[in-house]
Amino acid sequence: MLSKEEIQRYQRHFPLPDFGVEAQEKLKKSKVLIVGCGGLGNPVSSYLAASGVSCIGLIDSDVVSISNLQRQILYKEQEIGISKVRLTAQKLKELNHHVEIEEYNLNLNSKNALSIIDKFDLVIDCTDNFPTRYLINDACILQNKPFIYGSIYQYEGQVAVFNVNKSANYRDLYPTPPNPESVPDCEIGGVLGTLPGIIGSIQANEAIKVICGIGQPLIEKLFIFDSQSMETRVIKIKNTNARDTITGLIDYEEFCHPNKNKMVKEITVKELHEMIENKEDFQLIDVREPHEVEIATLDGELIPLGDIPQNEDKIAKNKKVVVHCRSGARSGQAIQYLQGKLGLENLYNLKGGILAWADEIDPSMEKY
Incomplete structure:
Protein backbone atom coordinates (compact mmCIF):
# COMPACT_ATOMS: atom_id res chain seq x y z
CA MET A 1 0.00 0.00 0.00
CA HIS A 257 42.47 -10.60 -21.41
CA PRO A 258 44.06 -14.05 -21.76
CA ASN A 259 47.49 -12.70 -22.64
CA LYS A 260 47.59 -9.68 -20.38
CA ASN A 261 49.82 -11.04 -17.65
CA LYS A 262 51.86 -13.15 -20.06
CA MET A 263 52.64 -10.38 -22.50
CA VAL A 264 53.20 -7.23 -20.46
CA LYS A 265 55.90 -6.96 -17.80
CA GLU A 266 55.33 -4.36 -15.10
CA ILE A 267 57.31 -2.29 -12.65
CA THR A 268 55.93 -0.39 -9.68
CA VAL A 269 56.26 3.33 -9.11
CA LYS A 270 58.59 2.60 -6.19
CA GLU A 271 60.86 0.61 -8.50
CA LEU A 272 60.84 3.43 -11.06
CA HIS A 273 61.64 5.94 -8.33
CA GLU A 274 64.66 3.87 -7.31
CA MET A 275 65.81 3.68 -10.93
CA ILE A 276 65.64 7.48 -11.17
CA GLU A 277 67.38 7.96 -7.82
CA ASN A 278 70.15 5.54 -8.84
CA LYS A 279 70.50 7.30 -12.20
CA GLU A 280 70.05 4.06 -14.11
CA ASP A 281 70.25 4.15 -17.90
CA PHE A 282 66.73 3.59 -19.19
CA GLN A 283 64.16 5.22 -21.46
CA LEU A 284 60.92 6.62 -20.04
CA ILE A 285 58.07 7.04 -22.54
CA ASP A 286 54.82 8.86 -21.84
CA VAL A 287 51.94 7.79 -24.12
CA ARG A 288 49.40 10.34 -22.87
CA GLU A 289 48.16 13.37 -24.78
CA PRO A 290 49.96 16.75 -24.66
CA HIS A 291 47.22 18.41 -22.58
CA GLU A 292 47.67 15.76 -19.88
CA VAL A 293 51.38 16.48 -19.59
CA GLU A 294 50.50 20.07 -18.67
CA ILE A 295 48.64 18.73 -15.60
CA ALA A 296 51.24 16.26 -14.32
CA THR A 297 54.44 14.79 -15.74
CA LEU A 298 57.30 12.41 -14.96
CA ASP A 299 59.42 14.10 -17.63
CA GLY A 300 59.28 11.13 -19.97
CA GLU A 301 59.58 11.32 -23.75
CA LEU A 302 56.10 12.13 -25.05
CA ILE A 303 54.80 9.80 -27.76
CA PRO A 304 50.95 9.70 -27.61
CA LEU A 305 49.47 6.25 -28.01
CA GLY A 306 48.04 7.03 -31.45
CA ASP A 307 51.49 8.13 -32.65
CA ILE A 308 53.35 5.00 -31.55
CA PRO A 309 53.22 3.27 -34.99
CA GLN A 310 54.88 6.27 -36.65
CA ASN A 311 57.59 6.48 -33.98
CA GLU A 312 58.74 2.89 -33.62
CA ASP A 313 62.30 3.96 -34.41
CA LYS A 314 62.38 6.10 -31.24
CA ILE A 315 61.97 3.07 -28.96
CA ALA A 316 65.31 1.97 -27.49
CA LYS A 317 66.30 -1.60 -28.34
CA ASN A 318 69.36 -2.03 -26.10
CA LYS A 319 68.17 -0.87 -22.67
CA LYS A 320 65.15 -1.02 -20.40
CA VAL A 321 62.14 1.01 -21.61
CA VAL A 322 59.46 2.06 -19.12
CA VAL A 323 56.15 3.14 -20.65
CA HIS A 324 53.54 5.02 -18.67
CA CYS A 325 50.20 6.83 -18.96
CA ARG A 326 47.61 8.02 -16.46
CA SER A 327 46.55 4.63 -15.07
CA GLY A 328 48.48 1.94 -16.95
CA ALA A 329 45.85 1.07 -19.56
CA ARG A 330 47.19 2.95 -22.58
CA SER A 331 50.80 2.13 -21.79
CA GLY A 332 49.85 -1.54 -21.65
CA GLN A 333 48.29 -1.28 -25.09
CA ALA A 334 51.39 0.46 -26.45
CA ILE A 335 53.60 -2.35 -25.11
CA GLN A 336 51.37 -5.05 -26.57
CA TYR A 337 51.57 -3.36 -29.96
CA LEU A 338 55.35 -2.91 -29.85
CA GLN A 339 55.98 -6.43 -28.65
CA GLY A 340 53.75 -7.85 -31.36
CA LYS A 341 55.16 -5.65 -34.12
CA LEU A 342 58.86 -5.46 -33.19
CA GLY A 343 59.27 -8.46 -30.90
CA LEU A 344 60.80 -6.30 -28.16
CA GLU A 345 61.37 -7.83 -24.73
CA ASN A 346 62.80 -4.80 -22.94
CA LEU A 347 59.48 -3.00 -22.34
CA TYR A 348 57.94 -2.45 -18.89
CA ASN A 349 54.55 -0.99 -18.05
CA LEU A 350 54.40 1.40 -15.09
CA LYS A 351 51.76 -0.17 -12.89
CA GLY A 352 49.10 2.38 -11.96
CA GLY A 353 50.70 5.15 -14.02
CA ILE A 354 50.64 8.79 -12.92
CA LEU A 355 47.85 8.07 -10.43
CA ALA A 356 49.99 5.54 -8.54
CA TRP A 357 52.96 7.92 -8.61
CA ALA A 358 50.84 10.65 -7.02
CA ASP A 359 49.55 8.23 -4.36
CA GLU A 360 52.83 6.58 -3.42
CA ILE A 361 55.72 8.88 -4.42
CA ASP A 362 54.65 12.50 -4.83
CA PRO A 363 51.39 13.46 -3.04
CA SER A 364 51.80 17.05 -4.29
CA MET A 365 51.31 15.88 -7.89
CA GLU A 366 47.91 16.85 -9.24
CA LYS A 367 45.59 13.90 -9.97
CA TYR A 368 43.09 14.10 -12.79
Whole structure:
Protein backbone atom coordinates (compact mmCIF):
# COMPACT_ATOMS: atom_id res chain seq x y z
CA MET A 1 0.00 0.00 0.00
CA LEU A 2 1.11 3.52 -0.77
CA SER A 3 1.05 6.13 1.98
CA LYS A 4 -0.67 9.48 1.53
CA GLU A 5 2.72 11.14 1.06
CA GLU A 6 3.72 8.59 -1.56
CA ILE A 7 0.48 9.14 -3.45
CA GLN A 8 1.25 12.85 -3.54
CA ARG A 9 4.89 12.27 -4.51
CA TYR A 10 4.18 9.91 -7.41
CA GLN A 11 0.87 11.38 -8.58
CA ARG A 12 2.18 12.18 -12.09
CA HIS A 13 2.58 8.45 -12.69
CA PHE A 14 -1.02 7.54 -11.96
CA PRO A 15 -2.77 9.07 -15.02
CA LEU A 16 -0.43 7.19 -17.36
CA PRO A 17 -2.09 4.48 -19.45
CA ASP A 18 -1.21 0.99 -18.12
CA PHE A 19 0.55 2.43 -15.06
CA GLY A 20 -1.55 3.63 -12.16
CA VAL A 21 -1.27 2.66 -8.50
CA GLU A 22 -0.58 -1.01 -9.26
CA ALA A 23 2.63 -0.24 -11.17
CA GLN A 24 3.77 2.19 -8.47
CA GLU A 25 3.29 -0.50 -5.84
CA LYS A 26 5.47 -2.82 -7.91
CA LEU A 27 8.21 -0.18 -7.86
CA LYS A 28 7.79 0.15 -4.10
CA LYS A 29 8.39 -3.57 -3.68
CA SER A 30 11.34 -3.78 -6.08
CA LYS A 31 15.06 -4.07 -5.27
CA VAL A 32 17.54 -2.97 -7.94
CA LEU A 33 21.32 -3.40 -7.97
CA ILE A 34 23.36 -0.78 -9.85
CA VAL A 35 26.92 -1.82 -10.66
CA GLY A 36 28.96 1.36 -11.15
CA CYS A 37 28.37 4.86 -9.76
CA GLY A 38 29.95 6.80 -12.63
CA GLY A 39 28.54 8.41 -15.75
CA LEU A 40 25.73 5.89 -16.26
CA GLY A 41 25.20 5.15 -12.59
CA ASN A 42 24.45 8.80 -11.77
CA PRO A 43 21.29 9.16 -13.90
CA VAL A 44 20.18 5.54 -13.42
CA SER A 45 20.28 5.76 -9.63
CA SER A 46 18.73 9.24 -9.53
CA TYR A 47 15.75 8.40 -11.71
CA LEU A 48 15.06 5.07 -10.02
CA ALA A 49 15.20 6.68 -6.59
CA ALA A 50 12.91 9.49 -7.73
CA SER A 51 10.51 6.98 -9.31
CA GLY A 52 10.01 5.08 -6.07
CA VAL A 53 12.11 1.93 -6.25
CA SER A 54 12.09 0.45 -2.74
CA CYS A 55 15.73 -0.56 -2.39
CA ILE A 56 18.77 0.39 -4.47
CA GLY A 57 22.10 -1.37 -4.15
CA LEU A 58 25.21 0.53 -5.21
CA ILE A 59 28.52 -1.12 -6.11
CA ASP A 60 31.69 0.87 -6.80
CA SER A 61 35.14 1.02 -5.22
CA ASP A 62 36.19 4.31 -6.84
CA VAL A 63 36.47 7.84 -5.49
CA VAL A 64 35.54 11.04 -7.30
CA SER A 65 38.28 12.55 -9.48
CA ILE A 66 38.29 15.88 -11.29
CA SER A 67 37.99 14.19 -14.70
CA ASN A 68 34.69 12.62 -13.57
CA LEU A 69 32.96 15.99 -13.18
CA GLN A 70 32.58 16.48 -16.96
CA ARG A 71 29.78 13.86 -17.00
CA GLN A 72 29.10 12.56 -13.47
CA ILE A 73 26.73 15.29 -12.40
CA LEU A 74 25.88 14.01 -8.92
CA TYR A 75 29.33 15.09 -7.69
CA LYS A 76 30.85 18.47 -6.87
CA GLU A 77 34.37 19.89 -6.98
CA GLN A 78 34.65 19.87 -3.20
CA GLU A 79 33.84 16.12 -3.17
CA ILE A 80 36.93 15.03 -5.12
CA GLY A 81 38.59 12.11 -3.35
CA ILE A 82 35.41 10.93 -1.60
CA SER A 83 33.83 7.50 -2.16
CA LYS A 84 31.31 7.50 -5.02
CA VAL A 85 29.13 4.94 -3.27
CA ARG A 86 28.96 7.02 -0.10
CA LEU A 87 28.16 10.22 -1.98
CA THR A 88 25.56 8.60 -4.23
CA ALA A 89 23.81 6.99 -1.28
CA GLN A 90 23.71 10.33 0.54
CA LYS A 91 22.28 12.19 -2.45
CA LEU A 92 19.66 9.53 -3.20
CA LYS A 93 18.42 9.66 0.40
CA GLU A 94 18.18 13.45 0.11
CA LEU A 95 16.15 12.98 -3.07
CA ASN A 96 13.75 10.39 -1.63
CA HIS A 97 13.84 9.33 2.01
CA HIS A 98 11.55 6.38 1.27
CA VAL A 99 14.31 4.59 -0.64
CA GLU A 100 16.56 2.13 1.20
CA ILE A 101 20.18 2.19 0.03
CA GLU A 102 22.62 -0.71 0.33
CA GLU A 103 26.24 0.34 -0.13
CA TYR A 104 28.98 -1.92 -1.48
CA ASN A 105 32.28 -0.05 -1.59
CA LEU A 106 34.04 -2.84 -3.45
CA ASN A 107 34.62 -4.43 -6.84
CA LEU A 108 32.16 -7.05 -8.00
CA ASN A 109 34.01 -10.32 -8.57
CA SER A 110 33.43 -14.05 -8.99
CA LYS A 111 33.59 -14.62 -5.23
CA ASN A 112 31.00 -12.06 -4.12
CA ALA A 113 28.72 -11.64 -7.16
CA LEU A 114 26.22 -14.41 -6.47
CA SER A 115 25.69 -13.54 -2.81
CA ILE A 116 25.17 -9.85 -3.61
CA ILE A 117 22.99 -10.25 -6.70
CA ASP A 118 20.81 -12.80 -4.91
CA LYS A 119 19.38 -9.98 -2.75
CA PHE A 120 17.99 -8.02 -5.72
CA ASP A 121 15.29 -8.42 -8.37
CA LEU A 122 17.14 -6.79 -11.25
CA VAL A 123 20.71 -5.73 -12.07
CA ILE A 124 21.79 -2.69 -14.09
CA ASP A 125 25.22 -2.58 -15.70
CA CYS A 126 26.72 0.91 -15.41
CA THR A 127 30.31 -0.24 -15.79
CA ASP A 128 32.92 0.43 -18.46
CA ASN A 129 34.69 -2.90 -18.90
CA PHE A 130 34.07 -6.28 -20.48
CA PRO A 131 35.12 -8.57 -17.59
CA THR A 132 32.49 -7.08 -15.27
CA ARG A 133 29.79 -7.23 -17.95
CA TYR A 134 30.40 -10.93 -18.55
CA LEU A 135 30.45 -11.49 -14.79
CA ILE A 136 27.12 -9.68 -14.30
CA ASN A 137 25.59 -11.55 -17.22
CA ASP A 138 26.65 -15.00 -16.03
CA ALA A 139 25.64 -14.36 -12.42
CA CYS A 140 22.23 -13.14 -13.58
CA ILE A 141 21.79 -16.26 -15.70
CA LEU A 142 22.65 -18.51 -12.76
CA GLN A 143 20.18 -16.67 -10.54
CA ASN A 144 17.56 -15.92 -13.21
CA LYS A 145 17.72 -12.14 -12.77
CA PRO A 146 17.00 -9.58 -15.52
CA PHE A 147 20.02 -7.54 -16.58
CA ILE A 148 19.82 -4.03 -18.09
CA TYR A 149 22.94 -3.43 -20.22
CA GLY A 150 24.32 0.00 -21.11
CA SER A 151 27.49 1.12 -22.85
CA ILE A 152 28.92 4.47 -23.97
CA TYR A 153 31.90 5.47 -26.08
CA GLN A 154 32.72 8.82 -27.68
CA TYR A 155 29.38 9.90 -29.24
CA GLU A 156 27.53 6.56 -29.25
CA GLY A 157 25.59 4.59 -26.67
CA GLN A 158 23.86 1.21 -26.49
CA VAL A 159 21.11 -0.29 -24.32
CA ALA A 160 19.60 -3.78 -24.16
CA VAL A 161 17.52 -5.86 -21.75
CA PHE A 162 18.85 -9.37 -21.12
CA ASN A 163 17.67 -12.55 -19.45
CA VAL A 164 13.96 -11.84 -19.00
CA ASN A 165 12.22 -15.21 -18.88
CA LYS A 166 15.30 -16.81 -20.45
CA SER A 167 15.46 -14.27 -23.27
CA ALA A 168 18.74 -13.49 -25.10
CA ASN A 169 21.64 -12.52 -22.89
CA TYR A 170 24.93 -10.66 -23.26
CA ARG A 171 26.72 -13.75 -24.58
CA ASP A 172 24.21 -13.97 -27.42
CA LEU A 173 25.29 -10.46 -28.43
CA TYR A 174 29.01 -10.97 -27.70
CA PRO A 175 29.82 -14.72 -27.63
CA THR A 176 33.52 -13.96 -27.12
CA PRO A 177 35.28 -10.85 -25.79
CA PRO A 178 36.72 -8.48 -28.39
CA ASN A 179 40.44 -7.96 -28.71
CA PRO A 180 41.28 -5.46 -25.91
CA GLU A 181 43.42 -3.44 -28.31
CA SER A 182 40.45 -2.95 -30.67
CA VAL A 183 38.16 -1.46 -28.00
CA PRO A 184 39.76 1.50 -26.21
CA ASP A 185 38.01 2.81 -23.11
CA CYS A 186 36.65 6.30 -22.53
CA GLU A 187 39.95 7.44 -20.99
CA ILE A 188 41.59 6.83 -24.34
CA GLY A 189 38.79 7.56 -26.81
CA GLY A 190 36.79 10.10 -24.82
CA VAL A 191 33.06 10.43 -24.22
CA LEU A 192 30.66 13.34 -24.76
CA GLY A 193 29.61 14.66 -21.36
CA THR A 194 25.88 14.53 -22.06
CA LEU A 195 25.87 10.98 -23.46
CA PRO A 196 25.84 9.11 -20.11
CA GLY A 197 22.79 11.13 -19.09
CA ILE A 198 20.92 10.07 -22.21
CA ILE A 199 21.87 6.40 -22.09
CA GLY A 200 21.53 6.14 -18.31
CA SER A 201 18.03 7.60 -18.50
CA ILE A 202 17.09 4.99 -21.10
CA GLN A 203 18.46 2.24 -18.85
CA ALA A 204 16.35 3.52 -15.95
CA ASN A 205 13.36 3.65 -18.26
CA GLU A 206 13.88 0.02 -19.30
CA ALA A 207 14.22 -1.05 -15.67
CA ILE A 208 10.91 0.59 -14.79
CA LYS A 209 9.21 -1.14 -17.74
CA VAL A 210 10.54 -4.54 -16.70
CA ILE A 211 9.62 -4.06 -13.03
CA CYS A 212 6.14 -2.74 -13.75
CA GLY A 213 5.36 -4.99 -16.70
CA ILE A 214 4.50 -2.10 -19.01
CA GLY A 215 5.41 -1.22 -22.58
CA GLN A 216 7.83 -3.16 -24.74
CA PRO A 217 11.27 -3.44 -23.11
CA LEU A 218 14.35 -3.89 -25.28
CA ILE A 219 14.23 -7.67 -24.92
CA GLU A 220 16.28 -9.40 -27.65
CA LYS A 221 16.92 -5.94 -29.12
CA LEU A 222 19.97 -3.67 -29.09
CA PHE A 223 19.19 0.05 -29.10
CA ILE A 224 21.97 2.18 -30.60
CA PHE A 225 22.06 5.98 -30.28
CA ASP A 226 24.39 8.34 -32.17
CA SER A 227 24.49 11.74 -30.47
CA GLN A 228 26.24 13.42 -33.41
CA SER A 229 23.58 12.61 -36.00
CA MET A 230 20.72 12.04 -33.51
CA GLU A 231 20.01 8.81 -35.33
CA THR A 232 18.88 5.63 -33.60
CA ARG A 233 18.82 2.00 -34.65
CA VAL A 234 17.32 -1.11 -33.10
CA ILE A 235 19.03 -4.38 -33.98
CA LYS A 236 17.52 -7.79 -33.33
CA ILE A 237 19.56 -10.03 -31.03
CA LYS A 238 19.24 -13.71 -31.86
CA ASN A 239 18.69 -15.96 -28.86
CA THR A 240 21.26 -18.73 -29.35
CA ASN A 241 20.66 -20.21 -25.89
CA ALA A 242 24.19 -19.19 -24.89
CA ARG A 243 22.97 -19.40 -21.29
CA ASP A 244 23.18 -23.18 -21.51
CA THR A 245 26.99 -22.96 -21.46
CA ILE A 246 27.03 -21.12 -18.09
CA THR A 247 27.40 -23.51 -15.18
CA GLY A 248 29.43 -21.31 -12.82
CA LEU A 249 31.50 -18.16 -12.55
CA ILE A 250 35.05 -18.02 -13.93
CA ASP A 251 38.09 -15.74 -13.92
CA TYR A 252 36.72 -12.97 -16.15
CA GLU A 253 39.96 -10.99 -16.35
CA GLU A 254 41.65 -14.05 -17.80
CA PHE A 255 38.64 -14.73 -20.06
CA CYS A 256 38.70 -11.20 -21.53
CA HIS A 257 42.47 -10.60 -21.41
CA PRO A 258 44.06 -14.05 -21.76
CA ASN A 259 47.49 -12.70 -22.64
CA LYS A 260 47.59 -9.68 -20.38
CA ASN A 261 49.82 -11.04 -17.65
CA LYS A 262 51.86 -13.15 -20.06
CA MET A 263 52.64 -10.38 -22.50
CA VAL A 264 53.20 -7.23 -20.46
CA LYS A 265 55.90 -6.96 -17.80
CA GLU A 266 55.33 -4.36 -15.10
CA ILE A 267 57.31 -2.29 -12.65
CA THR A 268 55.93 -0.39 -9.68
CA VAL A 269 56.26 3.33 -9.11
CA LYS A 270 58.59 2.60 -6.19
CA GLU A 271 60.86 0.61 -8.50
CA LEU A 272 60.84 3.43 -11.06
CA HIS A 273 61.64 5.94 -8.33
CA GLU A 274 64.66 3.87 -7.31
CA MET A 275 65.81 3.68 -10.93
CA ILE A 276 65.64 7.48 -11.17
CA GLU A 277 67.38 7.96 -7.82
CA ASN A 278 70.15 5.54 -8.84
CA LYS A 279 70.50 7.30 -12.20
CA GLU A 280 70.05 4.06 -14.11
CA ASP A 281 70.25 4.15 -17.90
CA PHE A 282 66.73 3.59 -19.19
CA GLN A 283 64.16 5.22 -21.46
CA LEU A 284 60.92 6.62 -20.04
CA ILE A 285 58.07 7.04 -22.54
CA ASP A 286 54.82 8.86 -21.84
CA VAL A 287 51.94 7.79 -24.12
CA ARG A 288 49.40 10.34 -22.87
CA GLU A 289 48.16 13.37 -24.78
CA PRO A 290 49.96 16.75 -24.66
CA HIS A 291 47.22 18.41 -22.58
CA GLU A 292 47.67 15.76 -19.88
CA VAL A 293 51.38 16.48 -19.59
CA GLU A 294 50.50 20.07 -18.67
CA ILE A 295 48.64 18.73 -15.60
CA ALA A 296 51.24 16.26 -14.32
CA THR A 297 54.44 14.79 -15.74
CA LEU A 298 57.30 12.41 -14.96
CA ASP A 299 59.42 14.10 -17.63
CA GLY A 300 59.28 11.13 -19.97
CA GLU A 301 59.58 11.32 -23.75
CA LEU A 302 56.10 12.13 -25.05
CA ILE A 303 54.80 9.80 -27.76
CA PRO A 304 50.95 9.70 -27.61
CA LEU A 305 49.47 6.25 -28.01
CA GLY A 306 48.04 7.03 -31.45
CA ASP A 307 51.49 8.13 -32.65
CA ILE A 308 53.35 5.00 -31.55
CA PRO A 309 53.22 3.27 -34.99
CA GLN A 310 54.88 6.27 -36.65
CA ASN A 311 57.59 6.48 -33.98
CA GLU A 312 58.74 2.89 -33.62
CA ASP A 313 62.30 3.96 -34.41
CA LYS A 314 62.38 6.10 -31.24
CA ILE A 315 61.97 3.07 -28.96
CA ALA A 316 65.31 1.97 -27.49
CA LYS A 317 66.30 -1.60 -28.34
CA ASN A 318 69.36 -2.03 -26.10
CA LYS A 319 68.17 -0.87 -22.67
CA LYS A 320 65.15 -1.02 -20.40
CA VAL A 321 62.14 1.01 -21.61
CA VAL A 322 59.46 2.06 -19.12
CA VAL A 323 56.15 3.14 -20.65
CA HIS A 324 53.54 5.02 -18.67
CA CYS A 325 50.20 6.83 -18.96
CA ARG A 326 47.61 8.02 -16.46
CA SER A 327 46.55 4.63 -15.07
CA GLY A 328 48.48 1.94 -16.95
CA ALA A 329 45.85 1.07 -19.56
CA ARG A 330 47.19 2.95 -22.58
CA SER A 331 50.80 2.13 -21.79
CA GLY A 332 49.85 -1.54 -21.65
CA GLN A 333 48.29 -1.28 -25.09
CA ALA A 334 51.39 0.46 -26.45
CA ILE A 335 53.60 -2.35 -25.11
CA GLN A 336 51.37 -5.05 -26.57
CA TYR A 337 51.57 -3.36 -29.96
CA LEU A 338 55.35 -2.91 -29.85
CA GLN A 339 55.98 -6.43 -28.65
CA GLY A 340 53.75 -7.85 -31.36
CA LYS A 341 55.16 -5.65 -34.12
CA LEU A 342 58.86 -5.46 -33.19
CA GLY A 343 59.27 -8.46 -30.90
CA LEU A 344 60.80 -6.30 -28.16
CA GLU A 345 61.37 -7.83 -24.73
CA ASN A 346 62.80 -4.80 -22.94
CA LEU A 347 59.48 -3.00 -22.34
CA TYR A 348 57.94 -2.45 -18.89
CA ASN A 349 54.55 -0.99 -18.05
CA LEU A 350 54.40 1.40 -15.09
CA LYS A 351 51.76 -0.17 -12.89
CA GLY A 352 49.10 2.38 -11.96
CA GLY A 353 50.70 5.15 -14.02
CA ILE A 354 50.64 8.79 -12.92
CA LEU A 355 47.85 8.07 -10.43
CA ALA A 356 49.99 5.54 -8.54
CA TRP A 357 52.96 7.92 -8.61
CA ALA A 358 50.84 10.65 -7.02
CA ASP A 359 49.55 8.23 -4.36
CA GLU A 360 52.83 6.58 -3.42
CA ILE A 361 55.72 8.88 -4.42
CA ASP A 362 54.65 12.50 -4.83
CA PRO A 363 51.39 13.46 -3.04
CA SER A 364 51.80 17.05 -4.29
CA MET A 365 51.31 15.88 -7.89
CA GLU A 366 47.91 16.85 -9.24
CA LYS A 367 45.59 13.90 -9.97
CA TYR A 368 43.09 14.10 -12.79
